[in-house]
Amino acid sequence: MNLLTSLTVEIGKMATDDYVGFTFFVGCMAMMAAAAFFFLSMNSFDRKWRTSILVSGLITFIAAVHYWYMRDYWATFADSPTFFRYVDWVLTVPLMCVEFYLILKVAGAKKSLMWKLIFLSVVMLVTGYFGEAVYRDQAWLWGLISGLAYFAIVYIIWFGEAKKLAEKAGGAFLTAHKTLCWFVLVGWAIYPLGYMAGTPGWYEGWFSGLNMDVIYNIGDAVNKIGFGLVVYGLAVSATSASEA
Template sequence: MTNLMFLSSGVPKIMAADDYVGFTFFIGSMAMMAASAFFFLSLNQFDKKWRTSVLVSGLITFIAAVHYFYMRDYWNAHEVSPTFFRYVDWVLTVPLMCLEFYLILKVAGAKQNLLWKMIFLSLVMLVTGYFGEAVYQGSADIWGFISGLAYFVIVYEIWFGEASKLAAAAGGNVLSSHKILCWFVLVGWSIYPLGYMLGTTGWYSGFLGDTGLKMDIVYNIADAINKIGFGLVIYNLAVKSTKND
């Protein structure tokens, strides 16, 4: 059994039934686009102070959808991991996910230095991850360690640092939504280091075995869960807050 796919050039491409990587790229692109349409079309039901947050949620999934269309076509044409496109997507969308924390915490007096701190840490995490995965593959474990440090600083900031204190001060729906987003970062984002280790060589290679291109499956599933899930948390917060207002 095979499925007919089309490259961006319009040339038909047959996707094998056991091409699970290609399948997750296809599902990811459609899920992200559907989520974008949902977030954009729901904007008018919210008060102005929540529209920006929901708009950013739509932008995150829209940017991801566009990149997933490119990555899907790249995979169909070459059956090679589209690492460059993936990191371009992350460099744009992960800082926007950090922006979501700032936007919901503005009601508690969040300052822009919190936003810039989290954006800086996210860029360090992504740039060093790209170096290890695509540029300096011989020292991928070192670059992965630096990337992991930046990730854990972000985790500390939102769970115990300034962001956590602001969420506690805001209370109510903001606090509950902040906690859910924190779990997304702690649990959902932790899937990415697994994908990184599956796609690179280091001290961890011995117990992971023959990984092939399993990293793309892990990345694709994690992207859909985290980006759409992030947006749904923000959407739910906007709905509850608008009703209360």
């Protein structure tokens, strides 16, 4: 009862033009619903696909929990919950990299590929946090390092080892891989926009009309739920083909 009362009070405080608070609330509910969907659908698939669906559920569940806290933080302090956001990312983004490994195992993907992608994602996030929250006067430098790690991930999945494995797997695996690659190339590109909108640097003023948190919130919901749905679609296709 206390939780319901607290939630009602927080909603009551939300102004009609509080787009940050609105996107925090919608993002929390959307990712909570996605997590429930993925977890409840696990038993519908062959055992070899349950890990992939579980990871999709974990990604959206972890994000939903953090968004619950971030929404309350914003409602209380009207300040960007940068620390909570990066804690969320440092847990969920490596798991998104794990999804590449899991769907490419059929083509012989090795764990070294998974750890390479995880390492680059952690570098990308840690340096991004340094630039956004710790060394803001050098935000451009930390953003550059973060960007290099991001482009290294893009190269591996679009042109490198992961691309070759996807082509070897072919069919629905190649299609799913390409879709996930587009999420990384286009969907993840939203985050540098948010970074530049919220930090000082030579790019200051380019995105001054954009709200960093709104950009991040929309990007998180689209990318994390979208990633999971691509994996879910592949699991459905592969399971149907094996039963035919």
